[in-house]
Amino acid sequence: MRNFDINEDPHRRFNPLINEWVLVSPHRAKRPWQGQNEKIHTDGLPEYDPTCYLCPGNVRANGENNPKYESSFVFENDFAAVKQEAIAFEEETKPTFFKAKPERGIARVVCFSPRHDLTLPEMDLAGIENIIRTWQKEYTDLGNVDYINHVQIFENKGSVMGCSNPHPHGQIWAQSSLPTQVEKTQNSLKAYFEKNNSNLLLDYLKAELEAKERIVIENDHFVALVPFWAIWPFETMIISKRHITKITEFTNEEVSAYALILKALTIKYDNLFETSFPYSSGIHQAPTDGEAHPEWQFHMHFYPPLLRSASVKKFMVGYEMMGEAQRDITPEKSAAVLKALPEVHYKNK
Amino acid sequence: MRNFDINEDPHRRFNPLINEWVLVSPHRAKRPWQGQNEKIHTDGLPEYDPTCYLCPGNVRANGENNPKYESSFVFENDFAAVKQEAIAFEEETKPTFFKAKPERGIARVVCFSPRHDLTLPEMDLAGIENIIRTWQKEYTDLGNVDYINHVQIFENKGSVMGCSNPHPHGQIWAQSSLPTQVEKTQNSLKAYFEKNNSNLLLDYLKAELEAKERIVIENDHFVALVPFWAIWPFETMIISKRHITKITEFTNEEVSAYALILKALTIKYDNLFETSFPYSSGIHQAPTDGEAHPEWQFHMHFYPPLLRSASVKKFMVGYEMMGEAQRDITPEKSAAVLKALPEVHYKNK
Ligand SMILES: O=P(O)(O)O[C@H]1O[C@H](CO)[C@@H](O)[C@H](O)[C@H]1O
Ligand SMILES: O=P(O)(O)O[C@H]1O[C@H](CO)[C@@H](O)[C@H](O)[C@H]1O
Numbered sequence: 096m097r098n099f100d101i102n103e104d105p106h107r108r109f110n111p112l113i114n115e116w117v118l119v120s121p122h123r124a125k126r127p128w129q130g131q132n133e134k135i136h137t138d139g140l141p142e143y144d145p146t147c148y149l150c151p152g153n154v155r156a157n158g159e160n161n162p163k164y165e166s167s168f169v170f171e172n173d174f175a176a177v178k179q180e181a182i183a184f185e186e187e188t189k190p191t192f193f194k195a196k197p198e199r200g201i202a203r204v205v206c207f208s209p210r211h212d213l214t215l216p217e218m219d220l221a222g223i224e225n226i227i228r229t230w231q232k233e234y235t236d237l238g239n240v241d242y243i244n245h246v247q248i249f250e251n252k253g254s255v256m257g258c259s260n261p262h263p264h265g266q267i268w269a270q271s272s273l274p275t276q277v278e279k280t281q282n283s284l285k286a287y288f289e290k291n292n293s294n295l296l297l298d299y300l301k302a303e304l305e306a307k308e309r310i311v312i313e314n315d316h317f318v319a320l321v322p323f324w325a326i327w328p329f330e331t332m333i334i335s336k337r338h339i340t341k342i343t344e345f346t347n348e349e350v351s352a353y354a355l356i357l358k359a360l361t362i363k364y365d366n367l368f369e370t371s372f373p374y375s376s377g378i379h380q381a382p383t384d385g386e387a388h389p390e391w392q393f394h395m396h397f398y399p400p401l402l403r404s405a406s407v408k409k410f411m412v413g414y415e416m417m418g419e420a421q422r423d424i425t426p427e428k429s430a431a432v433l434k435a436l437p438e439v440h441y442k443n444k
Numbered sequence: 445m446r447n448f449d450i451n452e453d454p455h456r457r458f459n460p461l462i463n464e465w466v467l468v469s470p471h472r473a474k475r476p477w478q479g480q481n482e483k484i485h486t487d488g489l490p491e492y493d494p495t496c497y498l499c500p501g502n503v504r505a506n507g508e509n510n511p512k513y514e515s516s517f518v519f520e521n522d523f524a525a526v527k528q529e530a531i532a533f534e535e536e537t538k539p540t541f542f543k544a545k546p547e548r549g550i551a552r553v554v555c556f557s558p559r560h561d562l563t564l565p566e567m568d569l570a571g572i573e574n575i576i577r578t579w580q581k582e583y584t585d586l587g588n589v590d591y592i593n594h595v596q597i598f599e600n601k602g603s604v605m606g607c608s609n610p611h612p613h614g615q616i617w618a619q620s621s622l623p624t625q626v627e628k629t630q631n632s633l634k635a636y637f638e639k640n641n642s643n644l645l646l647d648y649l650k651a652e653l654e655a656k657e658r659i660v661i662e663n664d665h666f667v668a669l670v671p672f673w674a675i676w677p678f679e680t681m682i683i684s685k686r687h688i689t690k691i692t693e694f695t696n697e698e699v700s701a702y703a704l705i706l707k708a709l710t711i712k713y714d715n716l717f718e719t720s721f722p723y724s725s726g727i728h729q730a731p732t733d734g735e736a737h738p739e740w741q742f743h744m745h746f747y748p749p750l751l752r753s754a755s756v757k758k759f760m761v762g763y764e765m766m767g768e769a770q771r772d773i774t775p776e777k778s779a780a781v782l783k784a785l786p787e788v789h790y791k792n793k
Contacts, residue, residue: 123524182445256761
């Protein structure tokens with residue numbers, strides 16, 4: 096019987112953050128693709144688009160005018176998934192299959208730049224630092240609202256990720272409950288902390304820095320790596336090296352180092368298929384429930400859908416929905432590919 | 445303060461099958477869509493396509509010829525995500541963040557019909573019954589393989605669901621481990637069974653038949669409903685009325701009734717936007733680990749991505765990936781829409 100070779104043989108890997116497995120099929124990376132191709136077109140965008148509801152000075156859906164903002168700009172989402180209104184509610188006391196609870200929250204849009212045609216990898220470092228400071232301010236302001244216990248900062252980039260406007264922007268959904276994925280993560284972090292009196296993600300980072308196989312970028316304060324248990328072909332995670340539970344704890348140096356790694360990572364992404372690389376990204380950090388959360392460690396997920404080219408994505412469908420996440424290329428191979436890519440944007444070559 | 449109105453106010457609902465919540469935003473159904481539109485084109489397909497590797501008599505990727513099959517046809521997947529080979533492996537005894545295990549399995553493709561241009565809603569009942577009998581045979585044969593503990597039957601339909609060939613077909617991935625979603629479901633079913641000495645899904649079905657709000661189709665042996673905790677806009681679940689843990693327990697009458705409800709449900713789906721309606725579907729049932737599984741109840745999930753029209757889908761992206769699943773239209777509204785649709789296919793009107 097052959098011995099297990101993680102680079103060649105089908106296997107499952109365990110994700111200790113959410114206690115779930117992923118099926119890895121390294122041998123399957125070469126199957127031909129005859130399915131749907133994605134259209135990705137962002138080249139040739141104007142610096143200012145008079146029809147864009149996010150550009151400075153333009154009119155939004157609710158009839159309001161955007162200010163002539165010069166760095167970033169935050170406004171309440173005109174079609175928020177949550178509302179601020181308090182709702183009276185009596186919880187069912189008898190067991191029921193129809194368990195529902197009102198959810199209160201605030202949803203905001205963060206425009207990253209007045210320029211319609213720039214995304215993170217093409218912005219300058221000052222501009223990216225400014226986004227980070229905006230996230231800090233929003234985390235503080237929203238977190239201070241009495242009924243807000245969690246602030247989810249995220250970005251959907253590219254039409255293939257459901258983004259309806261190429262103007263660089265992210266979103267923040269702040270709400271009264273811990274969302275499912277965050278709760279799962281917190282449970283794992285807490286259990287580990289209680290058992291080992293130590294931080295799961297910091298211990299994991301240490302193991303990754305020793306293994307050296309999945310590191311994409313490292314600077315003085317942050318590491319970008321492909322998690323051992325990544326599900327998306329080029330999924331990455333940025334982790335702060337110091338024990339930091341939330342974005343407001345960053346020093347000035349850390350803000351700069353975070354901007355640097357954000358820019359370098361997204362440049363590599365754009366360079367991978369020489370395209371404006373689509374992804375959903377999001378920050379996971381301590382909830383704003385007023386408690387100390389030593390188990391938390393600041394980290395940011397990048398979930399990009401592309402697999403083989405600018406137009407062929409990985410579909411998380413039938414087996415993945417009914418069974419479990421599945422990937423073809425190994426995380427080690429993805430990390431090696433990303434690591435080898437230049438940190439200069441292909442448009443500036 | 446207003447009282448909670450589940451039809452109007454943002455809220456979370458609890459899914460007892462996998463212990464996760466979904467965020468429901470009823471008020472958000474009307475936001476305008478300026479994002480990506482899907483292309484769905486299956487009209488005008490020929491009955492036989494000489495370039496299709498699934499059509500009878502044609503050559504597959506591995507060089508083999510398909511037989512001139514007349515009903516359904518099963519073959520080993522040429523690009524299987526799992527392999528049959530046994531691999532020697534020693535489990536790590538010390539704790540590690542790099543937890544991986546080889547996975548053994550068999551992947552098959554099930555052609556539903558020799559006709560290139562038909563999908564379930566347009567097939568005749570005899571043809572659909574034949575698919576069900578094929579699933580029964582595969583569940584038995586694969587389940588009998590000593591190292592196979594779970595048989596996942598599923599279908600990806602439509603290019604938007606990663607399906608690369610419109611020829612009607614599904615897949616079966618059989619493997620040594622319980623996939624993540626199935627394990628979560630089994631844990632919930634087991635916990636409920638142990639606590640209540642009763643079957644979670646049968647009790648749930650009873651509650652749904654009393655509530656009457658989310659039932660789409662009912663016949664003597666099966667019910668198709670929109671689960672109270674559905675995440676996809678037009679998600680449904682087919683549940684058998686009798687306590688049935690696996691597909692091989694069906695009586696002849698049940699096979700016919702299952703074919704009937706499969707046809708009626710997929711006709712409604714096609715009629716919704718007058719298009720060949722894309723979805724991923726899959727059967728959840730008892731694992732094939734040789735144990736009795738009284739906690740299980742046969743059910744089938746349908747996860748369709750479309751939201752407002754044949755070309756606008758729901759994107760499960762940033763917030764959904766980092767936070768939790770989110771839906772706009774309520775399950776009750778979706779059920780009412782599906783229920784009202786005719787059971788005659790729009791092409792035959
Ligand atoms: O097996 P296929 O049809 O080539 O591939 C499709 O279904 C698989 C199982 O859900 C997925 O892993 C693939 O991403 C998808 O494209
Ligand atoms: O808020 P947007 O950009 O209109 O919408 C996009 O992001 C949301 C949050 O991830 C998703 O719920 C939507 O499905 C997606 O299209």
